[in-house]
Amino acid sequence: MRATQIDALVAAVVLTGVGVFAASVVLTRPAPPTGVALGGLVVFGVLFLLAECFPIRLFNGRDVGEFCSSPAFAYALLLTLPFPYAIGVIGVGTLLAECRPTVRRPWRKAAFNVGQSVLVFAAGAAVLKAFGIPAAPDGVLADAVVLALLPSGLALYGTNLALLGLAVAVDRGQRVRTVLRGALSGRDLVAQYLLIGLAPVMVLLWRENRLLLPFLLLTVGATIQATGAAIRRRHEAYHDPLTGLANRRLLDERLAALTTRGRRGFAAMLMDLDDFKRVNDELGHHVGDQLLVQAGRRLRRIAGIDTIARAGGDEFAFVLRRSDAVRARRIAGEIVAAVTAPYDIGGGSVRIGASLGIALFPDHGDDASSLMRQADAAMYRAKRLDGTDRPASPRIAFAADEPVAAGGTATP
Known part of the structure; x- marks a missing residue:
């Protein structure tokens, strides 16, 4: 019975994601990106794929947590490209990351992750669209991007939390409300905002001085690695190395x-x-x-x-x-x-x-x-x-x- 419910949930998430993408293509009929926008598609698309493939491991032992920096590059795509192209690149990047040979995930989990990624970033993109972003071709940023990031991030976080809570509740046979209560995390929300806040900076650097973009990425990467090392040390001090439970x-x-x-x-x-x-x-x-x-x-x-x-x-x-x-x-x-x-x-x-x-x-x-x-x-x-x-x-x-x-x- 539970396996049937999981299959139904996966199918619903995947079909909804495909439907959202197809509807965006039909309704907007976007022109192919050119110039700066086309270059941003390639660069930010590759960076998104690499971030999905190589998340940063925060914990050791059997209680492993991962910190993924891909939202920063996903939002850079959303700020640079028309909606269908950005969502398409995000969906394809997630699919490639889920299907890489070094990862052996069950097909249900892989399919759910792809659909979830499309829906989550589509929710954030819908808020950006309401603020008129992107409002101009070739990656030109609208001034409203600063105001748009706050509600867009909330839409992103809320959609992701809802989909994860629903999946865990179905898998474990628990109430969705109980799962959501345990999953709410202010630290996760702050970390998400820090990541998507980098997206406008990366897009501006890509437009104005692309040679500075690698330096920004190296600085951010070093900061994330150092933070991850500090979190690992704290986790090891407060958790049992065999079971990963609290000590x-x-x-x-x-x-x-x-x-x-x-x-x-x-x-x-x-x-x-x-x-x-x-x-x-x-x-x-x-x-x-x-x-x-x-x-x-x-x-x-x-x-x-x-x-x-x-x-x-x-x-x-x-x-x-x-x-x-x-x-x-x-x-x-x-x-x-x-x-x-x-x-x-x-x-x-x-x-x-x-x-x-x-x-x-x-x-x-x-x-x-x-x-x-x-x-x-x-x-x-x-x-x-x-x-x-x-x-x-x-x-x-x-x-x-x-x-x-x-x-x-x-x-x-």
């Missing part, structure tokens, strides 16, 4: 921030994978590592968790903001169900159990350390709920009303 340092800082502000109604949870030592001893540490990586991927797919951290070894910690006991218990059940489902590793099936403890702020602790002590005690109490005869059965417990003294962790 104990980031967990402690977020808990401390929440408890210091006195924010009510959040939950801290601690989970231990039962029989994980047996997996390491009998099947090898490489199998244990693969199991942890797969567990991390499953946990990321659960909606409603604000922080997922590998607290150490086979322990995972979670923070749920705006959560009462009922919501915490429901999400805890989803967590345990996800990690206790069989793992397909090396052609074999591996099963483990899980024990999870829940502590609520401020009911069970008024600071980060006491809250985690209560969650830890609850986790060990959960281990004793049904003994050890059914290692794959879910075991979940809330913290007791009596506080656990510092250093007084419950024993299994």
